[in-house]
Amino acid sequence: MIPYGRQDIQQEDIDAVIKVLKSDLLTQGPAVQNFEQALANYCRVPHAVAVNSATSALHLACLALDLSEGDWLWTSPITFVASANCARYCGAQVDFVDIDPQTGNLCPKALETKLIKAEQEGKLPSIVIPVHLCGQPCDMAAIRALADKFSFRIIEDASHAIGAQYRGEPVGNCRYSDITVFSFHPVKIITTAEGGVATTRNSSLAKHMARLRSHGITRDPDEMTHEPDGAWYYQQIELGFNYRMTDLQAALGLSQLNRLDQYIQRRQQLATRYDQLLTDLPLSRLQQHSDSKSSWHLYVIRLQSDHQMAHREVFEAMRAAGIGVNLHYIPVHTQPYYQEMGFREGDYPAAEAYYREAITLPLHATLTDEDQTRVAETLSGILHP
Template identity: 65%
Template sequence: MIPYGRQDIRESDLDAVREVLESDFLTQGPVVPRFEQAVADKVGAARAVAVSSGTSALHLACLALGLGEGDRLWTSPITFVASANCARYCGAEVDFVDIDPRTYNLSVTALARKLEQAERDNRLPKVVVPVHLCGQSCDMAGIAELAERYGFRVIEDASHAVGGRYKGDYIGNGRYSDITVFSFHPVKIITSAEGGMALTTDAALADRMTRLREHGITRDPQAMVGETDGPWYYQQVELGFNYRLTEIQAALGLSQLARLDEYVARRETLAQRYDELLKAFPLERPWQHPDAVSARHLYVVRVQAGRRRAVFESLRAAGIGVNVHYIPVHTQPYYRALGFSAGDFPEAELYYSEAISLPLFPTLEEPDQGRVVAALKEALSA
């Protein structure tokens, strides 16, 4: 089986992890801060906070921005459920904005239209979470302009987009958002096994997310209440979580970060090869916006809606580990129970009915990519 995604672990990664295992610290040591600084330096962010997953990064980002009961968060329906669930963890309401039919990202046109209505209804969102699907940036300049006009905060869900660029700069620099979230899951661009990171230009947001990932505890005397007892003293000043990343994971992530540009370049080469090989096929290939350089996490093709299942099953039977990204979040039973239903976001639902993610990862070799294309050709002609 050729999987849709696969991590690339090399001897240098093993050496980095081994060094930590032989050190004095398996957690809360010097490697996590080094990893944070290296990622921040790479993408041009002021601060980075490493956490246990992309999901925990989203949760902390929402909390740091003050999202809570009575507030609303809007995101794309075409994403993993974590992009919406982070609001529910905070007690906030969730709503969705339909997607752009070319990029499959949150549509700025649909967002503007929805904001106009929400302003009339006095139901504006406190936070909007644009998701950089497949590694391609949303129209962040357009979203930032709307954020300024309507007063909402922005969290970029860049779980797919580590190493991607927007308007010439690395995604994560914070120019168009309050916080950017990365994921280091094994199928993503680089991995720390599980792990995530929140990046921001705002020191106060970074400090709060750092405290929240560590049970809401501070050892900074200036942040404490009342007098302190001695140098051993700490205080829990708010309710936090254990969302820490281990030294082992940070060592793996730091080692992988050295190959980030190599990985993105290889993914781009393979994606362009798919573009060429699939040119004559009866399907829709991914469209790339000229303002963005995608990290190419996923290569999604769209086939005729009524044929998607047959094509999918044919590819799986041929040993091609295709997948579908994603089932629209608003159609999940949990969100249906909150009042959403089929038909609410037609572009997202049409996309879902046609989408298949083909295998794409840095160690995919051309002969195996040829197998994918041959199996797809056979499936489409059946």
């Protein structure tokens, strides 16, 4: 089986983890801070807060921006459920904005239309989470302009987009957002096994998220309600969580980060090659904007809806042939949990049309040209028997 994604673990990664294993500190040591600083430098942003998953990072980002009961958070329906669930953890309500069929990303025009209506109804969102699907950045300048007009905060869900660029700057620099979140799950571009990070330009947000990831505890005398009793002293000043990243994970991530640009280059080569190999097939590909540079976490095709073979038939035939295709994603509003809140099929037509046609082909840094050719030839044989 050729997997749609997989990690690339090299000897330097193993050596980095072993070095931590032989050290005195397996967690809450220097490796996490080193990883955070390296990520901040890469993204050209002042602050990076590492946690145990991107889901945790989304949760902390919402809390740091004071999302709470009675508030609304909007996001794309084409994403993993965590992009919406983070609002529910805070007691907030969730709504969705339909996608641009050409890119798969949240559509700024649909967002503006929905905002105008929400303003009339008194239901404007406190936070909007654009999702950089497959690694291609959303139109963040347009979304930022709407945020300035309608007074909402922005969290970029860049779980797919470490190494991507928007208007010549790295995703994660937060020029158009309050906070950006990355994922380091094994199928992502670099991995910490499990892990995530939140970047921000705002020192208060960074300090708040760092405190929340460790039980809401501080050792900073300036944050305490009274003078510390001694060098051992700490105070819990709010309800936090144990969302810390270990030094083992951080050491792996720091080692992987050294190869990030190499990984991005290879993924871009493979994406270009797919474009060439699939030219004559009855399908379309997600459009790439000239003002952005995708990190190519995923390569998604959309089958022509009038093709003689059904979407499910093509998917299952590829799997049966040993090609580990996948589907990113089932629209969140069609999940039973969200349907219980009143969402229904038909609410977001572009997202639902995407779901009926999309298939994710294998794409990762260790995919060989030979295996990629096999993927394309297998797909061609299925679509043109």
